[in-house]
Amino acid sequence: MGVPDLPLGIYVHIPFCVRKCHYCDFVAGPAPDEIRSAYVAALEAEIRACALAGALVRTVYFGGGTPSELNGAALARIVAALRDSFSFVAADLPDARPCLPLPGSAFASPVEPPPPPPPLTATEWTIECNPGTVSEESLTAMHEMGFNRISLGVQTFSDIQLQRLGRIHTAAEAAEAVQMARRAGFTRLSVDLIFCLPDQTLAEWQNDVEQALLLGPEHLSLYNLTIEPETEFGRRHRAGCMQLPDDDLAADMYEWVMDRLSEAGFALYEVSSFARPGEASRHNSLYWRHEPYLGFGVGASAYLHGMRWTHTRSMQAYLATAARPGGPERAVEETLPPRAACGEAIMLALRTSAGADIAALAARYGVDGEREFGATLRGLEQDGLLVRDGARTALTRAGLLLANTVCSQFL
Ligand code: SF4
Structure with missing residues (x-):
């Protein structure tokens, strides 16, 4: 890797x-x-x-x-x-x-x-x-x-x-x-x-x-x-x-x-x-910010090169496999397709004060931002849950109170 x-x-x-x-x-x-x-x-x-x-x-x-x-x-x-x-x-x-x-x-x-x-x-x-x-x-x-x-x-x-x-x-x-x-x-x-x-x-x-x-x-x-x-x-x-x-x-x-x-x-x-x-x-x-991290230990997760994985939650399995090449046994391993990875990055960014730069994230994951997310964005903006200014989009106060529901629209 x-x-x-x-x-x-x-x-x-x-x-x-x-x-x-x-x-x-x-x-x-x-x-x-x-x-x-x-x-x-x-x-x-x-x-x-x-x-x-x-x-x-x-x-x-x-x-x-x-x-x-x-x-x-x-x-x-x-x-x-x-x-x-x-x-x-x-x-x-x-x-x-x-x-x-x-x-x-x-x-x-x-x-x-x-x-x-x-x-x-x-x-x-x-x-x-x-x-x-x-x-x-x-x-x-x-x-x-x-x-x-x-x-x-x-x-x-x-x-x-x-x-x-x-x-x-x-x-x-x-x-x-x-x-x-x-x-x-x-x-x-x-x-x-x-x-x-x-x-x-x-x-x-x-x-x-x-x-x-x-x-x-x-x-x-x-x-x-x-x-x-x-x-x-x-x-x-x-x-x-x-x-x-x-x-x-x-x-x-x-x-x-x-x-x-x-x-x-x-x-x-x-x-x-x-x-x-x-x-x-x-x-x-x-x-x-959907940036790379490693996780060590039982049940720990990692995200690298678009792939994420989670180690086994079993202590016994972890102890038996921790030191092997390639790392401990994994309970989950997935590479997100570009649309899903971009949607997840938007969802995470919207939870923050920095908000989401949808165009930049779409370019990062190689997806057509307007086609994939345009209608959702406009709908949430009309409902007063998102605010847009130039490149950035962020939750309004009403959107923050419904943050999980709003952010999940992009998954
Ligand atoms: S049982 Fe859970 S919540 Fe309680 S101290 Fe341990 S990790 Fe924290």
């Missing part, structure tokens, strides 16, 4: 957690020590056997699962395998310029935007942490290893809700984890929150956001709770013993947080992501 045109992103999956949260259907959960040791060895072998050795990398993201569940020595082995195998470059490409949101789009702020921040000249190394699994020592070790961005899964500041979700930490422990991360040296910190929790009111959601703001994060990721069928919440929902906020309340929660975070100096730069100037996740941005 040839080296890609653009520097890569790398995702590393750590599938271990103290226990399974009730809403989670990720490849993640508790595991005995011998599985953890075998997994770290397999992951290291997979990275060192990667055929793209020497390729340029601009972002690394350790997700899970709970990467902070691994001890420092195990994390250091994986980091060393990456450093030995790839060449690391600045997260921002030399010609990367933040592009101002389209007037009339949901992303345009009523206040004058600040001047663009300087580019990020270091590789972005992000690690996801569960507040219940960190100490000041472990966070300091992560920072010294080279992680320069941390994403903390706080989810809510209500202890009752945290218990309902099956989380292992309290709100006070989450707040303390933020303070410890700061003392450990992390200057780029993201907090994850979930809204539309069972029985959650608008006032409770507002309190969660205000508590998060008091901690001074550079970035917030806000997710609407999704009930996955194969989870404890899925079972409770089917049994009719869960009361979830209705669509109107969900829209009120989202609209309120958009305005509140704008007032607090955050830009909405993707449907679920808010950042202070210069603090957008470079790694996630690469997914939304």
Whole structure:
């Protein structure tokens, strides 16, 4: 497989957690020590056997699962395998310029935007942490290893809700984890929150956001709770013993947080992501721009040269095949035809404040943009869900509230 045109992103999956949260259907959960040791060895072998050795990398993201569940020595082995195998470059490409949101789009702020921040000249190394699994020592070790961005899964500041979700930490422990991360040296910190929790009111959601703001994060990721069928919440929902906020309340929660975070100096730069100037996740941005990335570990996905694949979700199969030439067993592998690849790229771009340059994307994938997407675009524009200005197209505020429906029109 040839080296890609653009520097890569790398995702590393750590599938271990103290226990399974009730809403989670990720490849993640508790595991005995011998599985953890075998997994770290397999992951290291997979990275060192990667055929793209020497390729340029601009972002690394350790997700899970709970990467902070691994001890420092195990994390250091994986980091060393990456450093030995790839060449690391600045997260921002030399010609990367933040592009101002389209007037009339949901992303345009009523206040004058600040001047663009300087580019990020270091590789972005992000690690996801569960507040219940960190100490000041472990966070300091992560920072010294080279992680320069941390994403903390706080989810809510209500202890009752945290218990309902099956989380292992309290709100006070989450707040303390933020303070410890700061003392450990992390200057780029993201907090994850979930809204539309069972029985959650608008006032409770507002309190969660205000508590998060008091901690001074550079970035917030806000997710609407999704009930996955194969989870404890899925079972409770089917049994009719869960009361979830209705669509109107969900829209009120989202609209309120958009305005509140704008007032607090955050830009909405993707449907679920808010950042202070210069603090957008470079790694996630690469997914939304349909740019190449590799994934290492069980259940991890990759996208390269128009092909995408996902590794087996079976730990046993992963351990048996991780180090083989060509990589671990794949559960899915597909090369998207040009129309589908272009539609997916438009769908991802529309989720962001940059919007979609339909003509440029059509040229990139060699499709006739007008023939394939013209009617859909005009229909959504007439319905007030999209706004177009010159080359760019973006979601309006009404479109943002229906983002999944609008974006899926291009698939
Ligand atoms: S900590 Fe995260 S990955 Fe682990 S079970 Fe909970 S939600 Fe899933």
